[in-house]
Amino acid sequence: MVDSIHEMIRASFRCEDMVKCVLGLKSLDIEAYKILLMHGPLTTDGLGEILNRERSTAYRSLQNLITCGVVYRETRSLESGGYYHEYVAIEPWEMKQMVKKNVDEWYCQMNGLIEKMDDKVSTLILRIGDEETRIQE
Incomplete structure (x- = not known):
C-alpha cells in the first residue's frame, strides 16, 4: 500500500x-x-x-x-x-457511486484549499517583508 x-x-x-x-x-x-x-x-x-x-x-x-x-x-x-x-x-454499482461521490467531495475540498494557498502565501511573504524592513530600520 x-x-x-x-x-x-x-x-x-x-x-x-x-x-x-x-x-x-x-x-x-x-x-x-x-x-x-x-x-x-x-x-x-x-x-x-x-x-x-x-x-x-x-x-x-x-x-x-x-x-x-x-x-x-x-x-x-x-x-x-x-x-x-x-x-x-x-451492489457493486452502488459502491462505485459512493466511492465516486467521496472522491468528488475530496477533490472539491482540496481544490478549495489550493485556492486559499495564494492568500496564505501572499500573507506570509508580506509578513516576512515587514520583518525584514523592521530589522533594517
Missing part, C-alpha cells in the same frame, strides 16, 4: 487499493464484502467460517463495512422465538 498521493500516482494502483483508501477499509474488509456479494446474506458466524477467522474478527470487519455504508444488517425472526442478524452487501 502506498503512503501518499504522490506515490499513488506513480505506483500501479488497483481499484481495490483505491476503494480501501477512499472508504478507509482494510484488505479483510474488502474480502468480507466480496464474500457477501458471492454468498448473499450471512450471519457473523457464517462469514467467520468462510473467512476462516474468529467470529469477533468477522464482526469487526462487518462493523467497518457498515460504518462506511457498503453493508447493512437485517434482523430475521426465528419461528421458535428470538432473532438473528444477517449482513447484506450493497
